[in-house]
Amino acid sequence: MIPHLPDLEARSPWSANNDKPEVKIVPPSSAVDGKIRVPGSKSLTNRALVIAALAKGRSALHGILQSDDSYWCIDALTKLGVPVAVEGETVYIDGCGGKWPNPSGELYVGAAGTVARFLPGALAAGSGAWSLRGSRRMSERPLAPLLGALTHLGAEFEYGGKERCLPFLLRANGLRGGEVTLPGTTSSQFISGLLIAAPYAREPITLHIEGEVVQRDYVRMTLDTMASFGITAEGSADGQTITVPTGRYQARSFPLEPDVSTCGYFWALAALTAGRVRIDGLDAASTTQPDIEILDVLERMGCTVLRGENFVEVQGTGQLKGGFMVSMKKSSDQTLTIAALAPFADGPITLTDAAHIRHHECDRISAICAELSKLGIRVEEHHDGLTVYPGTPVPALLDSHDDHRMAMALSLIGLRVHGIRITDPGCVSKTCPGYFDQLSGLGVGIEY
Known part of the structure; x- marks a missing residue:
C-alpha cells in the first residue's frame, strides 16, 4: 500500500x-x-490568540506552543492587521477591540481545526470580506453546523467548492445576536467558535446545544478563557444552553x-x-x-x-x-x-x-x-x-x-x-x- x-x-x-x-x-x-x-497547550494557545486579538489593549501569552497550528493562527491574525510579536516563549498581541484593521484579504488556516473553527465567527462579528482556505484535509473536514449558525446570525458565505466547507469567501457586517442552535455531537469546536465571537454581536447570544456534547470539557476551557479576558457567560444546569452577554474582551497576561x-x-x-x-x-x-x-x-x-x-x-x-x-x-x-x-x-x-x-x-x-x-x-x-x-x-x-x-x-x-x-x-x-x-x-x- x-x-x-x-x-x-x-x-x-x-x-x-x-x-x-x-x-x-x-x-x-x-x-x-x-x-x-x-x-x-494547542487548545489553549489558539483560543487565547484569537481572544487576545479581539480584546482591547496589549496581551502577553506566556508559554506559547510554536507549532504549525499556532503559526497559521498568528499568520492569519497578522494578515488581519493585528500586531503580533513572538519573543521566546511569550507572544505579545495588540488587540483590535473587535474591529479588524484589514477589512479584506486572503487567509490560510493550514490543517488547524481550531483556527478553521474559531476564526470565521471572530471575522463575522466584525466588518469586511475575507477569503479563507486550508489544507487538503481541512477542506474535507466538517464546518457546516458552524457556518450555518453564522449565516443565521447575519454572515454571508460564497463557497469555492463543496457547500459549507473551505475554501469560502466570508462577507461580514456584524452578528445580530439572539437565539441560535448547534449540534453537540460532531465537534465541540463549533460551539467554541461561536462562543468566542458572541460578545461582539449587537445583542446577547443564547446558544442552544442539541444532543450530547463531544468533549464538553473543551467548551468549559473556552468559557474559562473568555472569563479570564473579562467576559462571563451563563449556562443552564444541564449545560445545553449558554447565554453570552455583549461586551469587549480586556487584554491581560495569560499563562499557557x-x-x-x-x-x-x-x-x-x-x-x-x-x-x-x-x-x-x-x-x-x-x-x-x-x-x-x-x-x-x-x-x-x-x-x-x-x-x-x-x-x-x-x-x-x-x-x-x-x-x-x-x-x-x-x-x-x-x-x-x-x-x-x-x-x-x-x-x-x-x-x-x-x-x-x-x-x-x-x-x-x-x-x-x-x-x-x-x-x-x-x-x-x-x-x-x-x-x-x-x-x-x-x-x-x-x-x-x-x-x-x-x-x-x-x-x-x-x-x-x-x-x-x-x-x-x-x-x-x-x-x-x-x-x-x-x-x-x-x-x-x-x-x-
Missing part, C-alpha cells in the same frame, strides 16, 4: 524534518528516567499550561520502559484539559502516578495490565496513545465513544487498526472505537497518514520493538515539532 502523501503546504516555518521520508525508532538500552517540559495531549506520549514512554518520566509546569488537579484522564488509564494498567502541585510523574511497571474497557468520550485524543500501549498489556483493551475522531486529520480509528494489523497485532474495529489484543509486534514500515497523533502514537511501538519505521516524521510539527528530539534526549534512538 502506498503511504499517504504529506500536505507540505500546511507545514509552517516552525516545522521540522519535512525533508525526512521516514524515521526509525530504536528501543532505549535501559529504562527511561527523565524530567522534561512540554510546550503550551503544557499540552496534556502531548504529555500523554511521554508518560506512555515511562509505562512501556518500566521507567520514570516527570513533566514540570503542570498541575493535574487544576488543569482544564480533558486528556489528563490518561493518567487514570495508566494507573489502571499498573503504573504509579505522582500528581504534584507543579508536576506530574509516571512510573512504569514490568507488565502492563489489560482486560478492561474504557470510554474515550472526554479524552479522545488519547485513543491512539492507549491503542499503542495495548499490545503490551496482559489482556485486551477496548476503547469506545470516539466515533468523532474518524473526522480528524484522518479516520483515526480505521488508520490505527490498519497500522496495528501491519504489526501482526489482532485488532477489531468498531464504529466508535476498537479492541486491541495482546501480541508481539513484528518490524514494519508504518504510515503516519499525515497525522501528528498517528506518528507520535506509533512511535511508542518502537520503544519495545526493533525495526519500527514511520513515514513522514515532519507531520508531528502540527502540535510538537520537537517531539523526536525530546525522545532522543530521553534515551530513545532516533534515525532518519
Whole structure:
C-alpha cells in the first residue's frame, strides 16, 4: 500500500524534518528516567490568540506552543492587521477591540481545526470580506453546523467548492445576536467558535446545544478563557444552553499550561520502559484539559502516578495490565496513545465513544487498526472505537497518514520493538515539532 502523501503546504516555518521520508525508532538500552517540559497547550494557545486579538489593549501569552497550528493562527491574525510579536516563549498581541484593521484579504488556516473553527465567527462579528482556505484535509473536514449558525446570525458565505466547507469567501457586517442552535455531537469546536465571537454581536447570544456534547470539557476551557479576558457567560444546569452577554474582551497576561495531549506520549514512554518520566509546569488537579484522564488509564494498567502541585510523574511497571474497557468520550485524543500501549498489556483493551475522531486529520480509528494489523497485532474495529489484543509486534514500515497523533502514537511501538519505521516524521510539527528530539534526549534512538 502506498503511504499517504504529506500536505507540505500546511507545514509552517516552525516545522521540522519535512525533508525526512521516514524515521526509525530504536528501543532505549535501559529504562527511561527523565524530567522534561512540554510546550503550551494547542487548545489553549489558539483560543487565547484569537481572544487576545479581539480584546482591547496589549496581551502577553506566556508559554506559547510554536507549532504549525499556532503559526497559521498568528499568520492569519497578522494578515488581519493585528500586531503580533513572538519573543521566546511569550507572544505579545495588540488587540483590535473587535474591529479588524484589514477589512479584506486572503487567509490560510493550514490543517488547524481550531483556527478553521474559531476564526470565521471572530471575522463575522466584525466588518469586511475575507477569503479563507486550508489544507487538503481541512477542506474535507466538517464546518457546516458552524457556518450555518453564522449565516443565521447575519454572515454571508460564497463557497469555492463543496457547500459549507473551505475554501469560502466570508462577507461580514456584524452578528445580530439572539437565539441560535448547534449540534453537540460532531465537534465541540463549533460551539467554541461561536462562543468566542458572541460578545461582539449587537445583542446577547443564547446558544442552544442539541444532543450530547463531544468533549464538553473543551467548551468549559473556552468559557474559562473568555472569563479570564473579562467576559462571563451563563449556562443552564444541564449545560445545553449558554447565554453570552455583549461586551469587549480586556487584554491581560495569560499563562499557557503544557499540552496534556502531548504529555500523554511521554508518560506512555515511562509505562512501556518500566521507567520514570516527570513533566514540570503542570498541575493535574487544576488543569482544564480533558486528556489528563490518561493518567487514570495508566494507573489502571499498573503504573504509579505522582500528581504534584507543579508536576506530574509516571512510573512504569514490568507488565502492563489489560482486560478492561474504557470510554474515550472526554479524552479522545488519547485513543491512539492507549491503542499503542495495548499490545503490551496482559489482556485486551477496548476503547469506545470516539466515533468523532474518524473526522480528524484522518479516520483515526480505521488508520490505527490498519497500522496495528501491519504489526501482526489482532485488532477489531468498531464504529466508535476498537479492541486491541495482546501480541508481539513484528518490524514494519508504518504510515503516519499525515497525522501528528498517528506518528507520535506509533512511535511508542518502537520503544519495545526493533525495526519500527514511520513515514513522514515532519507531520508531528502540527502540535510538537520537537517531539523526536525530546525522545532522543530521553534515551530513545532516533534515525532518519
